[in-house]
Amino acid sequence: MPVFHLLLSIGLLAGLIYWLWRKTAFNSCWNFIFWPALGFKLFCGVLLGWFYEGGCDTFVYQHYADKVTAIGYAAPEAYLKIIFLNVLPVADLVPFATFSNSFFFIKIVSLLNFITGSNYYLNGAFISLFSFAGCWFLVQAFARIFPGTANAAVLAFLFFPTAIFWNSGVMKEPVLMGALGFFWGLALKTVYFSGKKLWLNLLLLLLTSWLLWKIKFFVALIIFSLTAFWCLVLWAYKRFSFLRRKYVLPLSLLVIIAGFAVVLSFGLQKFASAFFYRHLVWNYETLKAQSVGKPIIALNDLKPELGSVLMNIPEALAGAIFRPFFWEGDNLLYRLAGAENLVIIILFLGSLSFFKKGRKQQFLGFYGVLIAFVLIMAVLIGLTTPNLGTLNRYRTIFLPFLVYLLLQAPFWQKMLDRFNLKFKSRRV
Known part of the structure; x- marks a missing residue:
């Protein structure tokens, strides 16, 4: 790997990590958690590649991303058509449909290749960092909005082994988890602190919504539906005082869910x-x-x-x-x-x-x-x-x-x- 790509990758990773740390880790407890959690995440990305070296989906994605990146060096115009229009210069360039989430992920990895020199482990580090940042953002949102749950959030999202291992490295899952962390963290921030940077939050919500949809649209549909339903319930709870009486809100929720299920089943x-x-x-x-x-x-x-x-x-x-x-x-x-x-x-x-x-x-x-x-x-x-x-x-x-x-x-x-x-x- 050329020294230029190595230095560029390390410099960008260091800059992003420093920005994330300065942005959110501002007292001793968060500082105490940040570095071990980040280190564990990056280690799992390396471990995934080492465990499945030469096999599994993770190296398949890297292999075909390298092919797409090679087109970028040889024919930039053809590469731009791949990225923005899903038009392949060769029909059998990749074994995935151009509308599939696997092809979308390959395009992401191919873009990272220009920074990392097509180094698998450096690509994994960038993707793992994105996943970590989304989870870190969501943990901070839980700690602020639901006081007393920070310890639980830290253990669940930053240190639970299987969740960290499979949501690291060159895989679609870490992109999905990172986007979900940002999406729900931004949704909570927008609902509970709507006066602060509202338009920026809404713009970022749209961006993370698009990313969720592109990675796994059926999961995105569930997430969007549940989030919209939660916003509707909050609006009704604040607007109609009778919903605040004991048992009224839970019963209303059950009636709405049952009605929604019936309409959905017939429709x-x-x-x-x-x-x-x-x-x-x-x-x-x-x-x-x-x-x-x-x-x-x-x-x-x-x-x-x-x-x-x-x-x-x-x-x-x-x-x-x-x-x-x-x-x-x-x-x-x-x-x-x-x-x-x-x-x-x-x-x-x-x-x-x-x-x-x-x-x-x-x-x-x-x-x-x-x-x-x-x-x-x-x-x-x-x-x-x-x-x-x-x-x-x-x-x-x-x-x-x-x-x-x-x-x-x-x-x-x-x-x-x-x-x-x-x-x-x-x-x-």
């Missing part, structure tokens, strides 16, 4: 039967056929019908959240995932008591959004991904939020309070 019945259910079953059966001899989520006679899907939701949900168990699988990744899931089971058992008194407002507000997001994503991933190894990677989109919610239980809050880390947040 999209043909679409669902023609595409959604069939695609769901096809995805499950395809991955199941490729997972012979491996531990899987064994659903009971899954068919492209509403009744069959509903009957299998409990198994899919439990499998996505708690499996693989520590005795399942025959390699190191399965063992580590099983040990981590044992921690999740313990957290779940310790959180069976209700949330701490005084947290109802959070629970019925944005916490409700997070709960719905975790449940929806867990069900969809559990229904479509029987292979527990693949599932362990895909579920990292909701895993940090699950851990964050479980740690809100009084039992775990008391234990976290013993660390006595006093996080203060003056800005997000």
Whole structure:
């Protein structure tokens, strides 16, 4: 690799890290957390490449991004058509459709190649830094808006091993998680502090919305719908005083959700039967056929019908959240995932008591959004991904939020309070 690219990459990374640190880490506790969390994130990006060296999707993306970058050096006009118009000079340049999220990600990596000299690990460092910045921004937003949850947010989003490992390096997942962190952090900031830099926040929200849509549009649809619903509930709660009475708001939420589900089920019945259910079953059966001899989520006679899907939701949900168990699988990744899931089971058992008194407002507000997001994503991933190894990677989109919610239980809050880390947040 040319020295120029190495120095340019290190200089840009150092500058971005310094800017992020100066922007947000302004007291001893945040300083204490920032550097270990960043170091762990960057290390996981290197570890991912070392563990899968020569294989896995991560090197496939790098390989085809190098081809696209080579066109940029040889024919800049053709490269610009690839980036902005998705027009390929050679039909079989990449094995992905030009409208796919994989092709979009390859374009991102190809742009990074001009900075890094097509160095895989430096590309991974930039992508890992973006993911870290989004999670860091969201953690700061939680610490400011929901006082007392900073310790839980730090553990869930910055140090929970599987979530950090799979959301690092040259993969689509870290881009998705970084964009989601920025999106919800900006949404919280806009709602609770609307007078501060409103137009800038809205512009950044649009940018992160576009990035979410391009990386995984079906996840983006869920995120956008839940966020819009939360904003509607907040508006109604502030405007209509009767909603503030006991039980009225939760009942209203249930009625709205039920009505929305009924309208959706009738309005999209043909679409669902023609595409959604069939695609769901096809995805499950395809991955199941490729997972012979491996531990899987064994659903009971899954068919492209509403009744069959509903009957299998409990198994899919439990499998996505708690499996693989520590005795399942025959390699190191399965063992580590099983040990981590044992921690999740313990957290779940310790959180069976209700949330701490005084947290109802959070629970019925944005916490409700997070709960719905975790449940929806867990069900969809559990229904479509029987292979527990693949599932362990895909579920990292909701895993940090699950851990964050479980740690809100009084039992775990008391234990976290013993660390006595006093996080203060003056800005997000």
